[in-house]
Amino acid sequence: MPVAVYDTKLPEGTPERMRVRFWGVRGSIPTPQAENLGVGGNTACVEVRLPDGSCCAFDAGTGARPFGAYLLHEADGAALDLHLFLSHFHWDHIQGLPFFAPLYAPTSRLTIYASDHDGPPADLITEQMQEPFFPVAFEELPAETRIEPIHGIDPVRLDAATVHPFPVHHTQFVLGYRLESHNASVVYCTDYEHGDAELDALLVETAAGADLLICDAQYTPEEYATRQGWGHTTWEWAARLAREAEVGHLALFHHDPAHDDEMLAQILEAAQGLFPHTILATEGVAVDL
Numbered sequence: 001m002p003v004a005v006y007d008t009k010l011p012e013g014t015p016e017r018m019r020v021r022f023w024g025v026r027g028s029i030p031t032p033q034a035e036n037l038g039v040g041g042n043t044a045c046v047e048v049r050l051p052d053g054s055c056c057a058f059d060a061g062t063g064a065r066p067f068g069a070y071l072l073h074e075a076d077g078a079a080l081d082l083h084l085f086l087s088h089f090h091w092d093h094i095q096g097l098p099f100f101a102p103l104y105a106p107t108s109r110l111t112i113y114a115s116d117h118d119g120p121p122a123d124l125i126t127e128q129m130q131e132p133f134f135p136v137a138f139e140e141l142p143a144e145t146r147i148e149p150i151h152g153i154d155p156v157r158l159d160a161a162t163v164h165p166f167p168v169h170h171t172q173f174v175l176g177y178r179l180e181s182h183n184a185s186v187v188y189c190t191d192y193e194h195g196d197a198e199l200d201a202l203l204v205e206t207a208a209g210a211d212l213l214i215c216d217a218q219y220t221p222e223e224y225a226t227r228q229g230w231g232h233t234t235w236e237w238a239a240r241l242a243r244e245a246e247v248g249h250l251a252l253f254h255h256d257p258a259h260d261d262e263m264l265a266q267i268l269e270a271a272q273g274l275f276p277h278t279i280l281a282t283e284g285v286a287v288d289l
């Protein structure tokens, strides 16, 4: 079934298919300057809504703030259940967590999954929210929270989805995720630098046939020439990867702070030359798979 992309108002109610919605698409640091806002200035946060109404998300960059406000508004006082998968602990993937409104509502139940590679994720999350960095301690939050460490690449089985983690080559240990549900699949691969032959092959294998691949595409090939080892790849590599893995659609993600809307439009056009079914991950845009 072809994907449907909504860049305006979404259809009402629970989607009939898996719906992926971008709340934060920028890499490294938020960029609220006017020339970036067509694509979006918030850092990584992606919602995955399943046809049974349940909700997952990847990362909690500053896009988690509007996402959280939306979830509470939608729940309208009813219980809210969310499964949040963190790729890693760089700021642009966790900075929205202290401002995620459902954490302050006793009606929320939030399960956070993250690798235990760099220590117990519960320690890292509670360290982020403590004096003198933040005035409210994670343990004091009214929501019911659970932090589940991911060991290696053990899959996470939820009622309506299975999530397969996989290691991604970056400056820090990163997990990518392939989420499968209701005969649809999305692969989230942020903060990825090509060049590790084993992990590049694993990525192609893991992404094979996915309906949507959300992939780091921070640099142009020209920029990458002076940024090797910084932990990110190019739109060109992402497009080649999408072709090799024969995915349905590619969403270019983790946009460089220096790339304004105009430049990203040029990048999109170039990427579509290699892989026609490419979109730019854009704040507010939703994709039904």
Ligand SMILES: [Zn+2]
Pocket (backbone or CB within 6 Å): 027, 028, 090, 092, 093, 191, 254
């Ligand atoms: Zn990042």
Ligand SMILES: [Zn+2]
Pocket (backbone or CB within 6 Å): 088, 090, 170, 172, 191, 231
């Ligand atoms: Zn990173």
